[in-house]
Structures are given as structure tokens and as C-alpha cells.
Amino acid sequence: MNKAVFLDRDGVINEVLTKRVKFVNKPADLYFLPRVPEAIxxxxxxxxxxxxxxxxGxxxxxxxxxxxxxxxHDYMIAQLAKEGAIIHEAVYCPHKPKAGCACRKPSSKMIIDLAEKYNIDLGKSYMVGDTDTDIIAGKNxxxxxxxxxxxxxRADAIFPDLYSAVDWMIVDSQ
Structure with a gap:
């Protein structure tokens, strides 16, 4: 079986609610957080x-x-690829907050669906996020x-940013 890292997007990969960008509604709004390409x-x-x-939402x-x-997402994946950082797939819940759908985090459906599709051993995998809903989805x-x-x-580890978390995940997964 394979092992994977599941990354939340906003606040983990790219800026959101900063001086430069409020929400990412077009490719020009996507600014990577420091050292994200290197971390991936x-x-x-x-x-x-x-x-x-x-x-x-x-x-x-x-x-x-x-x-x-x-x-x-196509732009994000292409820009990361230019830096040698590969995202294999980006999935999302498009529903309104509190819509009651099955896919919105803290539901784990998106993670489980990817795990089934790619033969992922979830016990050897990680969900990285900046909200409790991310951690709950991963743990569930x-x-x-x-x-x-x-x-x-609820988290197994806490770090200030993605790059800081990478070495811990690598060592922990061995």
C-alpha cells in the first residue's frame, strides 16, 4: 500500500485573509506561503x-x-510543478458551509475516496491543516x-508552517 500527505489548501499552501489577498477566487489571487514548493x-x-x-464554499x-x-487548481499545480513539487490530485467540496453535504470537512469522505482510488494506507499517512476541521477529517x-x-x-504534531512540519512527517513515517 501507498502512503500519502493530504494538504488543506488555504492557509497551508497559499495565503488567505492577508493584506495581499482576502480569498482566492482567481489564479492571480494565489500566493504561495513561504517555502511551500520546497516543502512539497x-x-x-x-x-x-x-x-x-x-x-x-x-x-x-x-x-x-x-x-x-x-x-x-490547475494553475497551482502547474506553478508547483515548475519548482519540482508534484501534487497528484486536488479535490474539493464546493458546497456552502452548513449545507449538510457528505464531503465537507470535518467529514473524511474526500480523504477516504482518494485513499481507495490510490490504494493509500491511511495509518501511514498525514492530513495537514490549519483548522480543527482539517485535523478531525484526517483523524476520522x-x-x-x-x-x-x-x-x-487533537493533532499528533503542531508546527508554524508546512516546511517546518516536513521533517517530522518523514521521520515519523519511517
Whole structure:
């Protein structure tokens, strides 16, 4: 079986709610956080797959169409690839917050669906996020939770940013 890292998007890979950008509604709004391409490239050498798993309620709320979201993800994946950092697939929940859908984190459906599709051993995989819903989704799927921020009591590890978390995940996964 394969091992993977599941990454939330906003606040893990790219800026959101900063001076430069409020929300990412078009490719020009996507700014990588420091050292993200380098972190993903390093993860690529130790993990079979790297995925993006993201709630994108802006689609359900009418701020963008799914086609526009796909352009953002295509752009993100292409820009990372230019740096040698590979994202194997980006999946999202397009529904409004509190819509009651099966896919929105903290539900683990997106993670479990990817695990089944790519033969992932969730016990040897990680969900990295900056909210409790990310950690809950990962833990409910059977993955370890890595929280980026100050504190989440459910997380297996806490780091200030993705790059800081990489070495811990690599060592822990061996």
C-alpha cells in the first residue's frame, strides 16, 4: 500500500485573509506561503502521493464557478510543478458551509475516496491543516493530523508552517 500527505489548501499552501489577498477566487489571487514548493518537493521524495483536500464554499455561495476553481487548481499545480513539487490530485467540496453535504470537512469522505482510488494506507499517512476541521477529517479517516498554527489538542504534531512540519512527517513515517 501507498502512503500519502493530504494538504488543506488555504492557509497551508497559499495565503488567505492577508493584506495581499482576502480569498482566492482567481489564479492571480494565489500566493504561495513561504517555502511551500520546497516543502512539497521534499515530501515527494518520501511519500507516494501528495493531495490537496479543500473546502471551497465560495462555489456554493456563488463567489466563483467550479470551472474557475478548477483553473485555480490547475494553475497551482502547474506553478508547483515548475519548482519540482508534484501534487497528484486536488479535490474539493464546493458546497456552502452548513449545507449538510457528505464531503465537507470535518467529514473524511474526500480523504477516504482518494485513499481507495490510490490504494493509500491511511495509518501511514498525514492530513495537514490549519483548522480543527482539517485535523478531525484526517483523524476520522485514520490518518495522523498535523496542525499548522498555535494549538489543536487533537493533532499528533503542531508546527508554524508546512516546511517546518516536513521533517517530522518523514521521520515519523519511517
Amino acid at each position: 518537493k521534499k515530501l515527494n521524495t518520501y511519500f507516494d502521493y501528495i493531495f490537496v483536500v479543500t473546502n471551497q 465560495g462555489v456554493g455561495l456563488g463567489f466563483m464557478k467550479e470551472a474557475q476553481l478548477q483553473k485555480i 479517516a485514520g490518518a495522523k493530523g498535523v496542525f499548522l498554527g498555535k494549538d489543536d489538542p
